[in-house]
Amino acid sequence: MNRRDAIKGLGLSLGYVVATPAIVSMLQGCKTEVDLWKPVFLSVNQGYVLRNLVDLILPTTNTSPGALDVNVPEFIDLYVSKTATAEGKEDYKNKIDALLDELGVLDKNPMILKPSDFENMLSKYLRSSSEQQSGFTDKEKTVFDALKGIRGRAVWAYRTSEEIGENVLAYDPVPGVQKGCISIEETKGKAWSL
Template sequence: MNRREALKGLGLSLGYVIATPTILGMLQSCTTSAEKWTPLFHSENQAHVLERLVDLILPKTKDAPGALDVHVPKFIDLYIHETLSDADKDLYQLGFDAVMSELGVLDQAIDPEQPITLKEKDYDAILSKYLRISKAQRITYIEAQDLVFMTLSRLRDQSVWAYKTSREIGKNVLAYDPVPGVQKGCISVEEATGGKAWSL
């Protein structure tokens, strides 16, 4: 198994729960302060849509930075560019095209000076239609192998995984202890970490 297949297997098959040193290195390379980034895999229009969707999935709050603050879209783009095979990139592209089509911007010309002019409510509507749904509706989408649903579900999973394993969130938002000490059993999460989940 080569490096590309190993990374893909860890990231995709295990549901983004294991962060290898290579993937952590990729995450840290996305922590520059520059606001504008040049996508390696996505087109400019796709990157614009990706940013808007990820921002709604993990928005900034008064207690924690949002996905854009820790450069989640940039990481997703780099991860796809570096780890997916050509066949998997084609499948991903097919799914993202389906999302763009659902938003009505698939055929819009790429113009960095005039990005897509969709409103926040347009992005929120597609997320509500495919992700804020009942269990029965989720099963219906799965059985139909709905491409938009599968793509948005995967994007949500990728966003949460990248967000939780970023340095900023791991050290400053989640409970972080670089050198674990005494093990205390049978205590509440509130008592152990102030109610915070442990950093990976």
């Protein structure tokens, strides 16, 4: 069994997998300068839109690095290129193109967009109520699904990055005994990193 089959077998159909060494090493291998990143799978325009959306979903704060600091867009691009089937890759590109179309830059340079354009799209779709979602057209449903997928993958990639796992989440490289009930003060309210 090759690595691609092993990763796919871990539950890619759900969009999430356990952080296996192969996945973690792929994430750690995504180290680039912002201006030098050329997507492996996506087009440059699609990569630009992905970077901007991921930056708004997981921004840098005073207490933690953002998604761009741990190379989440690069990881998503590489992950899809290495693990998705041909049909999955085509679907993913179609969804990103739906985002470009929603932003009005499908056949234009997306660098003309302002951060507010991305913020407005995220607000319109990811803050929509169930009633609003039920009234979405097929095109809007595609955009909504694309944004939900990007958000889910971004959060997963962010949490499995070495920087976040070791320096932001509670981390014990050699776990000891299992303690069922511990005080939240012991981890300072942080989730455990795996």
